[in-house]
Amino acid sequence: MQYSNIIYLDYNATTPVLPEVLDVFNKYSSEEFANPNSAHVLGKRAKLALEKFREEVASLLNASSEEIFFTSGGTESNHLALLGVALAKGKGHILVSSFEHPSVLNPAVKLLEMGFEVDFLPVNSQGYVDPEEVQKRIKKNTFLVSVMLANNEIGTIQPVEEIAKICQEREIIFHTDACQAVGKIPVDVKKIGCDLLSFAGHKMYAPKGIGGLFIKKGFSISPLFLGGGQEKGIRPGTEPVGLIAALAKAAEIAKKDVSFEAERLIYLRETLYEGLKEVYPKIYRYGIPEKTLPNTLTVSFVGKIGSKILEDLPEVCASTGSACHDRKGSNTLIALKVPEEIAQGTIRFSLGRYTTFEDIEKVIKIFQGYFRLKN
Structure with missing residues (x-):
């Protein structure tokens, strides 16, 4: 990162735009700038x-290009999914996990x-939705189930394939x-078996303001x-x-390089955890490591x-939870029924492409010095 005295570990909140991504953005914003709905050359x-x-975005998800609809980001995609389905149905029953994004x-x-x-x-104490609970709560008039693939605050990867199978049946x-x-x-949307899937550019090194819905x-x-009919009328607007x-x-x-990067981040994540645990033995970890996002x-x-802690350590850019909740409390920790003594000490470290082993070593030393001073 360009800030030599700051270590950025908040990639789940947003990612920097990669240089090659920015180059393409600039080209199609200044050179190839035309409205794609104009009839001229x-x-x-x-x-x-x-x-x-x-087609390139669809390829990442193993979808076909006709199944990808561009939006302004994750919030719009989620609204379009839930409200769009509900408006089409008119009435009925919906199941949503209790620790979804706002x-x-x-x-x-x-x-x-x-x-x-x-x-x-509900979610269990480790932060996972039980597919059997989905099965139990389905009613005759249930028409929609929405469960996130990975939680934004603690990174737990949900059993969406099992839940999708229940819904298909x-x-x-x-x-x-x-x-x-x-x-x-x-x-892989085919492997998951979902009907709708939301994604956002600024979580994967693209600019803010772009996302999509499968x-x-x-x-x-x-x-x-309602507008000019772009995106097959599902999401009009130039x-x-x-x-x-x-x-x-x-x-x-x-x-x-998603597989290689995941392996690298898992190594850095576990190095960070072991270091922090040595520095402060009374540490509580959320989720099961092998069922958690590699960077979280x-x-x-x-x-x-x-x-x-974060206020006292401004050189470490991490988070106490989602950057998107309204500060009245963490949706995730409330859903997990985490005791107050544990909840108030929570910090989310989310690593990314620019995170180095040296960064992790520095963070461990910073926390070591902090707890020595406080004790």
């Missing part, structure tokens, strides 16, 4: 490029206010918010906006070709206050 060139980019939980609450039946699935629509997973682990072929939802080009480049890079380490320094 520059418009046609932009349209051809747009569809090429759609961009899923809040639309679910809105649907409850609109007269839909909504149940919130009951002819229930299954949506997964994969914003934190795409680009970090292999994501909609399984043959499946239709109601649009939230397509931001520069942002889409950047997303496609980020997808190409992720597809090429969320721990509690039991008896301490996480926000105070």
